Amino acid sequence: MKKIYRALLFSIVILTGYSTYAQQSAANTLREGKHNFTLQWISWDKPGKVMITKKKDGTYSIKGEQRDAATGDFVTIDGSLTVVSPRELTFEGNIQTRYSNVNAGKVCDKTGTYHFLAKGARKYWRLQEMDNCEGNNVVDYVDIFF
Template sequence: MAPVREKRIPGKGYREMVRALIVVAAGLLAGCAIPADAPNVPDLAASVPAAPAGLRASPDRPPSPEVAQETTPLPPSPTRILDQDAALRLRGNGGITLQWIGWEDRGPVDIRQNGGVMILRGMQNAQGGPGKLLVEGRVTEIGPDYFILDGLVSIVDTPDEGRLCRQRRTNWRFAVTQNRKYWRLREFEWCDLLTDYIDIYF
């Protein structure tokens, strides 16, 4: 004859804990406060072991080097000079013109070195009128008959008042063609379909 297993009846403490959890759950579902006469609920969070001291967050700890490096901008690359004679001609340039303002009165072009980076700024203002030309930025590369500019080209109030053309790019290309004595911007209709001739002389 097989032995009869004895049924175990939950003790009083177990029944009280179940009852307490039911009361708390019902209160949360109903959006109500826990009744004052509810049985004591065991503190479950107290039984979770604390994290090791080395893993705890510290408000005074500085950010890791990896995080700090992500917010630091990289310095610009030096100008690539593929032709030293061309670089000398650009440094000793003879000014800048936009045909709407005129070819006779050239504006100045300033070239300065910032470390290994060549910075260009040229401008021409109309005599007795509002027209203005501005070309400025970083020269990223100089070849035998061209240079590349990363920066701004701006034409204002010429040939007509109210015209405004301003654009920043990383690849403005100025080039010498047909043995002429100037670099000409090779984007002629970059703004509003008017043909602009921007020339830097040497």
């Protein structure tokens, strides 16, 4: 009877540990494929698309854009994402924005490491380094939707 009890207890410990590991692993994954992508100056109603693909090293590549054909305004993203938590991503790469009424219509180029957070009940991650190149408290809301 003691052997059965020990075997059962051992199995519970192993399975519980595996379950915790599996939950942590699942928490640090992204859904691969197309995601909506927006810059508020262009439109939230007509999102662009980004493609997210898992790489061998556990990070994700991201590439895509949102464009307004009528005005030529756009936001593009190209780089790598690391999942910090289900609601926090670190991005390394290049983000470009252009809106004709901001920064004298010039492209705002951001290259480096940036952070995306999903706060509260939001269903998207928002770029936290949102200052536009123009300055003057002008911000770009660059969003990647779940």
